[in-house]
Amino acid sequence: MGQYLLRRLLVFIPTLLVVAFLIFFMIDLVPGDPVGLILGIEATTEAMDAMRADLGLDRPFHERLVSWFADAFRGDLGDSIFLREPVTTSLAERYPVTISMTILSLLVALLVGIPAGIIAAINQGGLADWAAMVMALIVLSVPSFWLALNLIYLFGVKWRWLPIGGYVPFGEDPLEFFKHMVLPCISLGLAYSAMIARMTRTSMLEVLRMDYVRTAQAKGLRQRVVILRHAFRNALIPVITVIGLGAGSLLGGSAVTETVYNLPGVGRLVVEAVKRRDYFVVQGGILAITATYLVINLLVDLLYVGIDPRIRYD
Amino acid sequence: MSAESSLVQESTGSLSALPVQRRASSQMLYRFVRNVPGMAGLVLVFIIVVLSLGAPLFTDVDPTSMDTSVIMRPPGPGHPFGTDDLGRDVFSRVLYGGRISILVGLIVAGSTTLTGIIFGVLAGFYTRLDNSIMRAMDIVMAFPAILLALGVVAILGPQLINIVIALVIPYTPRSARVVRGMILQLKEMDFVDAARSLGAKDLRIMLRHLLPNSLAPLMVQQTYVLALSILAEAALTFLGVGVPPDVPTLGGIISDARVNLRYAPWLSLFPGLAISALVLGFNLLGDGLRDVLDPRMKI
Numbered sequence: 001m002g003q004y005l006l007r008r009l010l011v012f013i014p015t016l017l018v019v020a021f022l023i024f025f026m027i028d029l030v031p032g033d034p035v036g037l038i039l040g041i042e043a044t045t046e047a048m049d050a051m052r053a054d055l056g057l058d059r060p061f062h063e064r065l066v067s068w069f070a071d072a073f074r075g076d077l078g079d080s081i082f083l084r085e086p087v088t089t090s091l092a093e094r095y096p097v098t099i100s101m102t103i104l105s106l107l108v109a110l111l112v113g114i115p116a117g118i119i120a121a122i123n124q125g126g127l128a129d130w131a132a133m134v135m136a137l138i139v140l141s142v143p144s145f146w147l148a149l150n151l152i153y154l155f156g157v158k159w160r161w162l163p164i165g166g167y168v169p170f171g172e173d174p175l176e177f178f179k180h181m182v183l184p185c186i187s188l189g190l191a192y193s194a195m196i197a198r199m200t201r202t203s204m205l206e207v208l209r210m211d212y213v214r215t216a217q218a219k220g221l222r223q224r225v226v227i228l229r230h231a232f233r234n235a236l237i238p239v240i241t242v243i244g245l246g247a248g249s250l251l252g253g254s255a256v257t258e259t260v261y262n263l264p265g266v267g268r269l270v271v272e273a274v275k276r277r278d279y280f281v282v283q284g285g286i287l288a289i290t291a292t293y294l295v296i297n298l299l300v301d302l303l304y305v306g307i308d309p310r311i312r313y314d
Numbered sequence: 315m316s317a318e319s320s321l322v323q324e325s326t327g328s329l330s331a332l333p334v335q336r337r338a339s340s341q342m343l344y345r346f347v348r349n350v351p352g353m354a355g356l357v358l359v360f361i362i363v364v365l366s367l368g369a370p371l372f373t374d375v376d377p378t379s380m381d382t383s384v385i386m387r388p389p390g391p392g393h394p395f396g397t398d399d400l401g402r403d404v405f406s407r408v409l410y411g412g413r414i415s416i417l418v419g420l421i422v423a424g425s426t427t428l429t430g431i432i433f434g435v436l437a438g439f440y441t442r443l444d445n446s447i448m449r450a451m452d453i454v455m456a457f458p459a460i461l462l463a464l465g466v467v468a469i470l471g472p473q474l475i476n477i478v479i480a481l482v483i484p485y486t487p488r489s490a491r492v493v494r495g496m497i498l499q500l501k502e503m504d505f506v507d508a509a510r511s512l513g514a515k516d517l518r519i520m521l522r523h524l525l526p527n528s529l530a531p532l533m534v535q536q537t538y539v540l541a542l543s544i545l546a547e548a549a550l551t552f553l554g555v556g557v558p559p560d561v562p563t564l565g566g567i568i569s570d571a572r573v574n575l576r577y578a579p580w581l582s583l584f585p586g587l588a589i590s591a592l593v594l595g596f597n598l599l600g601d602g603l604r605d606v607l608d609p610r611m612k613i
Contacts, residue, residue, distance in 0.1 A: 015452070015453060015456055018453050019457070022453070026465060026469055027469075030469050031469075031470065137594065137597055137598070137601075140593075141541070141591075141593040141594035142586070142589075142590045143545055143548050143552075143590065144549070145548075145552050145568065146582060146586035146589065149568065149571075149572060149582050149586075150579075150583075152575065153575055157575065157576050248457075248458040248459070249458065249459070251461070252458030252459055252460035252461050253460065255460055255461065255464065255553065256552070256553060259553055260572075270461065270464055271553050271554075273468075274464050274468040275554055275555060277468065279468065282464070282465065286461050286464070286465055289458065289461055290457050290458070290461065293456065294456055
């Protein structure tokens with residue numbers, strides 16, 4: 001296990017470094033002059049030079065590269081051009097919102113998707129199977145922001161069961177926190193639950209065909225025991241790998257969901273920064289979310305190895 | 315054909331009909347037409363494409379013309395989908411807006427087919443390049459797709475061509491993977507050795523032998539990419555970083571509708587249904603193609 005962890009880290013760290021380099025390099029890829037784009041056409045040369053010096057953009061490439069990485073390592077990602085505060089501060093404020101929403105959405109997706117997939121697999125060809133798969137396909141095809149708007153209208157405006165948006169920190173009021181999280185997590189998690197349901201169903205169907213399942217049934221075990229103790233666990237293994245990959249779509253989808261529900265998260269910060277050409281915030285935000293995604297994948301891989309010892313020896 | 319069958323009839327002494335030898339492609343067509351999800355998807359896509367591309371045939375209202383006397387009307391006579399807060403006819407806007415979605419989807423899917431083939435064939439065929447190309451693909455896949463698209467738009471600016479680039483980059487690795495997988499399998503086969511022994515150069519083997527046989531799973535994958543890119547473009551435009559707002563797009567209509575959600579919920583309903591129907595159609599089409607082209611993959 002330790003050896004696998006080491007090998008996995010040897011992949012993780014260079015990947016993170018290359019990702020960070022690409023993010024840093026972003027600003028050099030801007031066609032034209034970033035400072036000119038920020039200040040507008042009427043900016044004077046003095047203003048542009050001043051800003052350039054202020055942002056450190058007048059230094060040579062290798063100097064900027066080294067100091068960017070050195071600063072980033074110490075937690076300094078520059079200052080936001082528009083918000084007048086360090087990028088790290090903005091990110092730190094908003095990161096808990098995004099992370100809690102992502103984790104809760106993942107839970108929603110798992111709690112809805114896995115049972116749906118199992119029920120569909122057990123009833124293969126039957127009504128439950130057909131209904132589940134049709135629902136999954138429809139949910140996958142619906143734009144998440146449109147689903148979110150409709151949910152807001154039904155539950156927030158028409159029936160007034162839930163708030164229409166905004167965020168309440170858990171420490172402040174746990175009940176309000178959850179009430180504000182319900183709709184965003186459903187909007188974000190539902191599409192993902194459809195993917196999980198389909199994956200679980202496929203995996204479960206394969207497992208149910210296996211000889212050891214037939215052995216268990218031949219032994220006279222009740223069908224429920226056969227499924228829960230033998231089939232279910234093995235069927236979940238491929239699903240775990242999909243969880244890691246899907247976390248990316250959840251983290252990316254946070255940009256949309258946070259915008260619709262007015263949540264002060266990293267995703268929405270990035271979107272607004274893109275519109276204002278607040279480059280350092282864009283860099284910091286993408287770096288934070290991508291690093292999170294890489295870490296989640298690392299953890300999922302370790303979990304996968306912990307559950308299925310066969311992988312260790314590959 | 316008839317000469318063969320009469321010979322067989324003589325030798326077996328029976329008049330039983332032989333199964334008709336069909337070409338593989340018409341066999342697949344036969345199976346596809348009988349595949350319910352696939353045909354449903356095809357019909358759905360066809361209807362929407364006809365409505366959108368032939369928009370002038372179905373409505374004579376200009377999608378950008380504002381008539382302030384009919385602001386915020388619910389669906390009714392003259393305006394089947396109602397009007398928005400500037401008095402524009404939603405039905406017309408949805409029809410014309412669909413054009414952009416379809417166009418972007420097709421361009422992105424077509425481009426990723428090209429880039430996927432290039433990287434996939436190179437990686438699959440040349441083992442020396444495989445590692446580095448796949449590492450590069452892994453790096454691209456390390457970024458969540460929407461964030462990568464946002465990054466590209468931040469760099470290049472919000473224009474249609476940049477949205478396409480922004481979507482081609484994250485979706486290329488999937489296509490490349492599919493092509494590479496097929497090439498890896500196929501290059502070990504005898505027909506490649508046969509071609510090589512006849513003197514075929516690398517390029518000819520790649521283009522004439524390996525690529526045509528890899529197209530099946532790639533086509534399935536590309537219909538899904540098409541569906542995803544329509545959703546992604548709508549999301550980016552909804553966020554305000556997509557296609558500039560003067561052009562009516564489905565995502566843009568929904569974004570405009572957000573402000574008036576309380577009083578005019580129908581404004582976002584119809585463009586959303588349009589996007590959903592289009593994406594659903596392509597998803598069904600993809601499932602149908604998958605069932606037909608490789609029944610083992612059928613779930």
